[in-house]
Amino acid sequence: MSQDVFFPRVETERLILKPLLPSDAPGLLAIFSDAEVMRYWNTAPWADVQEAIAFIEKSNESMRGQQSLVLGIWLRSTDELAGKCMLFSYDKASRRAEIGFGLARSCWGRGYISEAGEALIQYGFDSLGLRRIEAEIDPANQASAKALGKLGFSHEGLLRQRWEVNGVVSDSAIYGRLLSDHPARHG
Ligand SMILES: CC(C)(COP(=O)(O)OP(=O)(O)OC[C@H]1O[C@@H](n2cnc3c(N)ncnc32)[C@H](O)[C@@H]1OP(=O)(O)O)[C@@H](O)C(=O)NCCC(=O)NCCS
Numbered sequence: 420m421s422q423d424v425f426f427p428r429v430e431t432e433r434l435i436l437k438p439l440l441p442s443d444a445p446g447l448l449a450i451f452s453d454a455e456v457m458r459y460w461n462t463a464p465w466a467d468v469q470e471a472i473a474f475i476e477k478s479n480e481s482m483r484g485q486q487s488l489v490l491g492i493w494l495r496s497t498d499e500l501a502g503k504c505m506l507f508s509y510d511k512a513s514r515r516a517e518i519g520f521g522l523a524r525s526c527w528g529r530g531y532i533s534e535a536g537e538a539l540i541q542y543g544f545d546s547l548g549l550r551r552i553e554a555e556i557d558p559a560n561q562a563s564a565k566a567l568g569k570l571g572f573s574h575e576g577l578l579r580q581r582w583e584v585n586g587v588v589s590d591s592a593i594y595g596r597l598l599s600d601h602p603a604r605h606g
Pocket residue numbers: 455456457459460519520521522523526527528529530531532533555556560561562563565566569
């Protein structure tokens with residue numbers, strides 16, 4: 420597969436999705452140092468810009484290795500970095516990947532993930548040849564569960580006591596969307 424497939428620029432009505440550059444680190448840190456944004460993550464909020472730089476470097480390395488797709492989300496109207504979305508745990512043979520997303524708190528509730536997520540999903544089906552996209556979330560993360568529902572994912576099950584972070588044990592809710600699930604949405 421061409422390397423370019425893992426470094427796309429995807430445009431939607433209100434958003435631009437494209438790979439992150441080291442110069443985006445301060446903007447990314449501002450979003451992911453927010454404890455509310457990181458509430459359901461399995462890592463602590465980022466504490467300094469080095470973590471953002473390391474994330475961007477690691478993302479670009481895994482994209483060069485054709486293992487994942489990590490894209491920043493920008494608002495077209497203001498050029499503001501709103502968050503990131505990704506397809507990771509890419510399994511080429513089984514044509515599956517996992518989806519993840521996070522937005523700055525100021526950008527919640529405006530349907531941006533419906534828009535960015537659908538564009539990323541279509542890109543995954545069309546350009547990576549995916550057949551299945553899955554998501555794993557904390558069952559308490561209602562915003563995420565609702566966003567996945569709006570994106571056409573089915574709730575497939577619960578993995579009990581899957582995580583233990585700082586002594587807190589939590590379950591994982593598993594969601595999936597297949598290429599064959601919503602033919603009308605696809606192309
Ligand atoms: C999850 C997240 C990406 C959703 O993005 P979003 O752009 O706000 O999603 P939408 O605007 O499409 O909203 C989705 C739905 O969730 C609802 N919602 C938003 N915040 C909510 C909350 N705290 N509790 C319950 N529902 C909530 C919205 O009202 C909307 O429902 P509606 O269409 O019926 O009004 C965003 O909340 C976020 O970045 N959260 C922090 C990071 C995170 O938890 N990521 C997921 C980890 S896998």
